[in-house]
Amino acid sequence: MKERENEKMSQYTEEINRRRTFAIISHPDAGKTTLTEKFLLYGGAINLAGSVKGKATARHAVSDWMEIEKERGISVTSSVLQFEYDGYCINILDTPGHQDFSEDTYRTLMAADSAVMVIDASKGVEAQTRKLFKVCGMRGIPIFTFINKLDRDANDTFELLDEIEKELGIATCPVNWPIGSGKEFKGVYDREKRCVISYSDTEKGTKEGVATEVNVEDEATLRSLIGDAAADKLLEEVELLDGASAEFDLEAVRAGKLTPVCFGSALTNFGVEIFLQHFLKMTTAPLPRKADIGVIEPAENEFSAFVFKIQANMNKAHRDRIAFMRICSGRFDANMEVRHVQGNKVMRLSQPQQIMADERKILSEAYAGDIIGVFDAGIFSIGDTLCMPKEKFRYEGIPTFAPEHFARVRQLDTMKRKQFVKGIEQIAQEGAIQIFQEFNTGLEEIIVGVVGVLQFEVLKYRLENEYNVEIRLENLPYEHIRWIENKEEIDIAKLTGTSDMKKVKDMKGNPLLLFVNSWSIGMTLDRNKGLVLSEFSRN
Ligand code: G4P
Numbered sequence: 001m002k003e004r005e006n007e008k009m010s011q012y013t014e015e016i017n018r019r020r021t022f023a024i025i026s027h028p029d030a031g032k033t034t035l036t037e038k039f040l041l042y043g044g045a046i047n048l049a050g051s052v053k054g055k056a057t058a059r060h061a062v063s064d065w066m067e068i069e070k071e072r073g074i075s076v077t078s079s080v081l082q083f084e085y086d087g088y089c090i091n092i093l094d095t096p097g098h099q100d101f102s103e104d105t106y107r108t109l110m111a112a113d114s115a116v117m118v119i120d121a122s123k124g125v126e127a128q129t130r131k132l133f134k135v136c137g138m139r140g141i142p143i144f145t146f147i148n149k150l151d152r153d154a155n156d157t158f159e160l161l162d163e164i165e166k167e168l169g170i171a172t173c174p175v176n177w178p179i180g181s182g183k184e185f186k187g188v189y190d191r192e193k194r195c196v197i198s199y200s201d202t203e204k205g206t207k208e209g210v211a212t213e214v215n216v217e218d219e220a221t222l223r224s225l226i227g228d229a230a231a232d233k234l235l236e237e238v239e240l241l242d243g244a245s246a247e248f249d250l251e252a253v254r255a256g257k258l259t260p261v262c263f264g265s266a267l268t269n270f271g272v273e274i275f276l277q278h279f280l281k282m283t284t285a286p287l288p289r290k291a292d293i294g295v296i297e298p299a300e301n302e303f304s305a306f307v308f309k310i311q312a313n314m315n316k317a318h319r320d321r322i323a324f325m326r327i328c329s330g331r332f333d334a335n336m337e338v339r340h341v342q343g344n345k346v347m348r349l350s351q352p353q354q355i356m357a358d359e360r361k362i363l364s365e366a367y368a369g370d371i372i373g374v375f376d377a378g379i380f381s382i383g384d385t386l387c388m389p390k391e392k393f394r395y396e397g398i399p400t401f402a403p404e405h406f407a408r409v410r411q412l413d414t415m416k417r418k419q420f421v422k423g424i425e426q427i428a429q430e431g432a433i434q435i436f437q438e439f440n441t442g443l444e445e446i447i448v449g450v451v452g453v454l455q456f457e458v459l460k461y462r463l464e465n466e467y468n469v470e471i472r473l474e475n476l477p478y479e480h481i482r483w484i485e486n487k488e489e490i491d492i493a494k495l496t497g498t499s500d501m502k503k504v505k506d507m508k509g510n511p512l513l514l515f516v517n518s519w520s521i522g523m524t525l526d527r528n529k530g531l532v533l534s535e536f537s538r539n
Contacts, residue, residue: 012331016286017285023095023105023111024094024115025116025117031120035118035272038269041269042276080324090280093108093112104309104431107309107398111326113283115136116146117129118146118266120149121152133170145259145260146264147263148266150270152181158237170256171258174191175262177189188262194215196215196216198225212225219231260278262275289328292396297329298369302388304385305387306384308325310322310381312427322374330388331367332372334364342385345379349386352366402480403451405479406475408447408474427459433455434450435448435507436514439503447514477500481514481515481535483512484533485533497524497527
């Protein structure tokens with residue numbers, strides 16, 4: 001009996017250890033979608049025909065769901081993809097490229113063990129790269145950089161690395177080095193193997209061409225392969241690089257302090273597999289996670305997971321709400337009972353599935369590192385823990401970002417009150433928006449707070465398309481929000497603030513204050529001795 005248990009456990013361990021779960025981030029258009037599609041190609045997860053379709057459809061084929069994304073060409077929601085490569089089981093979490101969805105990105109990063117950052121070689125670090133990187137930094141996870149589009153004229157390589165170091169504050173360690181760019185792109189130099197892998201422009205959608213490898217010491221062959229000028233430049237740069245760049249330090253990589261950098265061209269499929277192989281060697285299997293009872297080890301503990309994302313009406317064909325969870329430990333079996341800790345209920349998860357863009361596959365089992373989606377009748381919230389029925393621990397919560405933009409919502413057809421309330425509440429539960437009410441009134445006056453203004457558009461669009469409710473949004477000037485920490489000790493009615501301060505309450509009835517500028521916050525604190533304000537809701 002014991003032996004069989006041990007055997008089962010070691011089988012879990014094997015499955016868990018071959019999992020790699022990472023998020024992929026980039027400024028829009030840097031090539032995240034193209035790179036993801038090429039990764040999938042290696043794993044055979046999508047067929048060749050799928051990726052050689054017309055550009056417009058190919059771009060949206062894999063990860064975009066909502067019409068609004070298609071219209072604007074940005075990825076609003078994030079999707080999850082799984083594929084097998086070289087014995088590894090890889091989970092890729094796509095993140096929205098738009099800064100207005102940085103909160104969604106943060107939640108997705110909570111479910112990842114590392115991140116891949118894609119940078120356009122001719123643009124360097126861009127606005128969204130900076131913002132998304134900051135979010136990554138908050139998580140302290142390892143970051144692997146892929147500098148893309150070397151088949152086009154690129155910025156100077158040393159300058160690109162310098163920019164990453166200065167702008168993002170992370171040390172870089174090139175794993176390989178590009179030889180020229182654009183029409184003069186000759187390939188990459190692999191620093192570990194000390195050899196040059198020559199560029200072969202393969203047809204879109206096909207696997208990498210057979211590369212010619214030449215040892216850098218074999219100067220004659222090198223010169224005949226890439227030409228004298230490129231060889232001279234490379235030899236000079238290699239010398240500089242060996243003298244100047246940071247030593248490779250795996251510990252620093254895993255602590256998120258050093259990023260390994262690879263160069264390539266996702267479109268022409270050069271350097272993608274090299275990157276994938278290096279990445280898989282350096283990144284980790286599912287990592288232990290902190291819970292209130294201590295650290296939970298993926299392979300030593302039985303099933304546990306946490307909800308990092310909730311999404312309703314993802315697809316018009318499936319009018320439903322899905323809770324996405326990251327399995328943190330053990331093995332999940334579709335028939336087993338689990339405890340939803342926050343709801344204090346033991347249950348079977350309803351139709352657990354693996355979700356790949358529009359396609360859904362019912363799962364029978366999954367392991368730590370995997371992401372599953374389950375039907376949610378409205379019981380789960382972001383950050384909730386699931387574990388075995390005999391246990392009752394909670395994973396660390398996922399912080400909510402303070403909204404920075406506010407608007408009053410006016411419903412145009414007052415007859416549709418019920419749909420309106422249902423819609424806005426559901427969208428708020430997904431965490432895309434936060435809703436507040438005037439302090440002294442009920443739901444008739446709703447104020448919406450968002451982290452990025454594009455969320456307003458998503459709200460309007462979704463209410464119209466999913467709930468058949470038209471709204472008008474009136475922008476409000478507030479930019480700062482503060483919860484009242486010591487609400488029991490404060491008489492809110494008597495609170496005196498600046499003339500531009502607004503008293504509201506959140507959906508749980510907690511009082512809070514909205515301010516136009518940070519100066520007013522200080523003034524209000526001065527005028528109300530004993531008042532304690534917080535940027536976060538602790539309830
Ligand atoms: P994203 O998900 O990061 O937003 O970028 P995506 O992969 O959609 O790529 C954006 C554009 O860049 C696409 O052009 C894509 O083909 C191109 N691209 C991606 N990787 C490379 C590369 O390595 N080299 C070159 N030259 N181009 C690359 P597109 O389909 O023409 O879109 P659009 O520019 O017409 O919008």
